[in-house]
Structure formats: structure tokens, C-alpha cells
Amino acid sequence: MGKETSQKINKPRAIRRLVIWYKRNSAVTSLVDTAASSAVTASNVAGNVVSGAGSVVSTASNVASNVAGNVAGNVVSSAESVVNTASSVVSNASSLAKNTLQPLVFDPLKRLQNNDNILDRVEESQSRRIWIAVDGMGGDYAPGPILEGCLEAISRFPINIKFVGKIEKVKDAAEKTGLLGLLENEIDNNRLELIDSGEPIGMNEEATAVRKRKNASINVAMDLVRNNQAEAVYSAGNSGAMMASAIFRIGRLKGIDRPAIGALFPTRDQTRPVLVLDVGANTDCKPSYLHQFALLGNIYAKDVLQVKKPRIGLLNIGEEECKGNDLSLKTFELLSSEKSFDFGGNCEGRDVLSGSFDVVVCDGFTGNILLKFLESVGGVLLDILRSELPRGRRGKVGSAFLKSNLLRIKKRLDHAEHGGALLLGVNGICVIGHGSSKSLSVVSALRLAHSAVNHGVMDNLNQLQKLQVLNS
Numbered sequence: 001m002g003k004e005t006s007q008k009i010n011k012p013r014a015i016r017r018l019v020i021w022y023k024r025n026s027a028v029t030s031l032v033d034t035a036a037s038s039a040v041t042a043s044n045v046a047g048n049v050v051s052g053a054g055s056v057v058s059t060a061s062n063v064a065s066n067v068a069g070n071v072a073g074n075v076v077s078s079a080e081s082v083v084n085t086a087s088s089v090v091s092n093a094s095s096l097a098k099n100t101l102q103p104l105v106f107d108p109l110k111r112l113q114n115n116d117n118i119l120d121r122v123e124e125s126q127s128r129r130i131w132i133a134v135d136g137m138g139g140d141y142a143p144g145p146i147l148e149g150c151l152e153a154i155s156r157f158p159i160n161i162k163f164v165g166k167i168e169k170v171k172d173a174a175e176k177t178g179l180l181g182l183l184e185n186e187i188d189n190n191r192l193e194l195i196d197s198g199e200p201i202g203m204n205e206e207a208t209a210v211r212k213r214k215n216a217s218i219n220v221a222m223d224l225v226r227n228n229q230a231e232a233v234y235s236a237g238n239s240g241a242m243m244a245s246a247i248f249r250i251g252r253l254k255g256i257d258r259p260a261i262g263a264l265f266p267t268r269d270q271t272r273p274v275l276v277l278d279v280g281a282n283t284d285c286k287p288s289y290l291h292q293f294a295l296l297g298n299i300y301a302k303d304v305l306q307v308k309k310p311r312i313g314l315l316n317i318g319e320e321e322c323k324g325n326d327l328s329l330k331t332f333e334l335l336s337s338e339k340s341f342d343f344g345g346n347c348e349g350r351d352v353l354s355g356s357f358d359v360v361v362c363d364g365f366t367g368n369i370l371l372k373f374l375e376s377v378g379g380v381l382l383d384i385l386r387s388e389l390p391r392g393r394r395g396k397v398g399s400a401f402l403k404s405n406l407l408r409i410k411k412r413l414d415h416a417e418h419g420g421a422l423l424l425g426v427n428g429i430c431v432i433g434h435g436s437s438k439s440l441s442v443v444s445a446l447r448l449a450h451s452a453v454n455h456g457v458m459d460n461l462n463q464l465q466k467l468q469v470l471n472s
Contacts, residue, residue, distance in 0.1 A: 128158065130158070130160070130231045130450060130453050131159070131160045131161075131224075131231060132159050132160070132231065132446060132450070133222070133224040133225055133229075133233045133234070134146065134442075135165075135235035136170060137165040137166065137169075137197065137199065137217040138200050138201075138218060138235040138236050138238070139237055139435055140236075140435050140436050141436070142200070144173040145439050145442065146437070146442055147177075147179060148177060148439040148442075149441065149442020149446070150192065150442060151182055151186060152439060152443050154186060154192060156443065160190070161192045162193050162221070163193065163195065165194075165200075166196065170194060195220060197216065197219075198215035198220075199216065200218065201217075201237060202238065203435060207240035208244060210241050210245045211244075216245075217237070218237055219245050222245045222249040222250060222428075232430070232431065233246075233431070234430075234431045234442075234449055235431075235432065236432075236437040239280060242423065242430065243281055243423060243432075246259065246423055250427045251426065252425055252426055253425055253426065253427055253461055253464065256296070256425040257289055258282045258292070258425065259423050259425030260277040260282065261277060261278055261367075262279070262421055262422050263275070263277070263421040264421075265352060266353065267353050267354065268353070268354060269355045272305070272307070272355060273305070274355070274360055275300060275358065276367055276370065276371070277293050277362075277367065278361075278367050279364065279367035279368050279370070279421060280367060281423070283365040283368075284363070285327065287333075287334050290334075290361050290362070291338065293424075294312050294314075294338070294359065294361045295341070296461065297310070297424070298340070298359060299460045299461055300422065300424060302460070303452075303455040304448075304452055304457060305358065307358050310359050311342050311344040311356070311358050312341050312342060312343050312344060312359045312360075313344050313347030313351070313356070313357035314328065314331055314347060314360075315347050315352070315360050315361065315367075316328050316348065317348065318346060319346050320346070321336075321346065331361075344357055347360050349370075352370070420433040420434070422452060424461070428458070429449060431446075431448055431449045433445050
């Protein structure tokens, strides 16, 4: 009780201390700006001196004799030396301002972020260790990066891994990447187990191939969940095959017609992402499907995102209830009459990332386009920012101060930071990774799976069966 209380108290205290620090030291931020401005001014002055010296030389050469010209040349040479020295001093001053003042501005924020990570690790270390089945052969770069991510996740979170794949290929990949020793060590510690399987379902294969190839890696991993040997499953392979395998092996929740893939999108509020579903499982939907997606998303937002009263939105082309196609109009009627969640009305495309909604529902065709578009935004935005930064010494000074901010922007927009999407509506916790997932994405996805298990998502999803709408 004492540890939990101190953790809840320490975090708000850290935030208050950060606010007080910034108020008391606002002059430091001003000093940084002044230093950068002074560096630019000094550089301009130095340039003017050089330009003036050049004009003097030109005039002296036209008027004076050769002797006078030589004297003027010597004077200019000395002047250029002085200017170069001045430029060097300006550069050193800029570097000194950066190295001395920037840590004063940003270090407290970094310390707070590090404290948050420490609190997360403490919370995770206190939760129970769970087994997660991983389709080690699924994904564009499997099995090497998938194994690397699993080994990293084991060291960071209270999880054990049942790594499913062709054992010979897994060990060969581990040897090539220098992970063989760590792999064997984790096996000896009973924190990782290799489970032999057949080849994976290819990205270009039909989802129905899971019915013919029972020893495919995704099927073997799904059977571990069905037989209670694992509490969650992760795969970066064929998402359609994973959905089909989940339906055939562990089944749908009672009353749910179609499972949906829910993905987390960043919003203006870094601590409050929005859940968008469906993002690809069902390209053609009925109004009843979208209604069920809203019910599933509401529970996920409460349990995993810890939102007390999630606000549900319906993706549409306008806020008015009369807008949209036939699917949108009929779905609006269903969601408006639902009493088990807070329906906030239609959500336009510009509002998805605004933070106004906690859950946004749509058909899988629209959701998948939205997901793929968002994945490109981060890289494009950073490229634009880089191209717009000023060149030369001024740009270098400005870039030095913006570097940490740009990295944080990239991190917030990088889909690898979220790792995967939950397949909601099946009778087990399934996390679908991006086909191009590498170690960072795998770590993030396994953390998502661990969080879903420990927050009792399945217990609450099973409560949906009691709702009248799912029994009608």
C-alpha cells in the first residue's frame, strides 16, 4: 500500500516541481534566445566588416600607387585575420551557449520523462509475468528482428515468450545477428521457449490458407492461446490470415458478427491517443457491425487507455447527422440510441487527431486508408521541417536547439512506437503487427499485449454478451 501511494503522489509532485522550475528560470530560456540572436548579429557584423574592408581595398588600389596598394593589401590581410578570429569566437560562443544553456532548459523535462519510465517499469515489475505466443515467422523481416524484439521485451517487461517458428531458421538468424548466446540464456532461464512449426502464411496468400496448413506458424501460435498455454498472441504476418486463424481456432465473442482491428493514433494530447477501428479487417460493413465496433472500442478505451468515460465518434464527411452515405446515416441512428456509452456524434477527418474523441469507428476500407496515410505523415513532416531550416551558421545554431524537439515529434508520429493493433471481438487477446515491423515495433506490441492482459480486457469484453443489443 505504501509503495503504491508514494508512486501516485510522486508523479504529480514531479510535474509541479517542473512547472515551478520553469517559472523561476524563465530567464534562462530568454538568455538562450538572446545568445542565439547575438550570435547571428555578431556574424552579420563580421560580414559587414569584411565587406567594408573589401571596399577600402578596392578604392585604395584604384587611387594609390603600387606601394600603397601593397600596404593596403597587408592591412586587409590583417583585417581578414581579425574577422576570421571574430567568426571563430562567435562560433565558439554559440557552441558554449548551446552546451551550457540547453541542458538547463531541457534536462528537467528529461528527468521527468525518465521518472515516468521508472514508474512504468515499477508498475510492470509488480504485475504478474505472463506467457505470450509470438508468430516468429510472420513479417517481412522475420525471424531475426522479431526475435530481437522479443529478447528486448523479456528484459523490460514481466513476460515470457513462446517463440513459434522453424527452429533451425530461428537459430541461424540468432547466430547471424549475434543473439544466439542471449537466446540460449533466456531458454535456460525458462523465459523463452522455442516451438517448432511449419512455414508461415505468405503476405500474398489468401487468408483461407490457414484451414489447409494446420502447422503454419500462426496456427500453432493461436493453438497455444486456445489451450491456455499463452494468454496473448502476436504476429506481424498476414493480417487476414491472423484474423481467420483467430476465428477458426479461438472463435468470436458471442454476439459479435465481425472482429475489428483497432489502432492507436496520436493526438494533440500526448497522454491520450485515439482508438480507430476498424482499420482493415472488414472492408464492407453493415450498421450493426459499426455499432459492435463502438461497444468493443468503449471497453478497450476504459481498460487499457484508462479513460473513465470514452467519447465515441463516427467517422463521417460532416458533423451534421444528415450527412454521409447510407451506412453512416443508419449507423448514426444506432449509436445515438445506445445508452451503454457516450456517443459524441459524427467525427470529421480533421477531428480524428484533435483529441475530441477517444474512439472513432468506421468501415475497414476507410480506416485502412486513414492508417496508411498517417504512417506517411511523420516522415513527410520532418522532411519539410529540415528543408525549411535556415542554412549556414544560423541554421546550425537553430537546429541544435530544435534537435531534441524534432526527435520527440518523430517519436509521437512513428507507428513503430505503438507497435501493433488489437484484434477485438475474438475470444482471446491478439495483437497484429505491421508487416515491416522490426525490433522496436515488436517491443511496443508486446507491451500492448501485456497491458491488455493485466487490465482484464477479456473479462470485460465477455460482459458484452449480457447486452440486449447483442442478444437480439
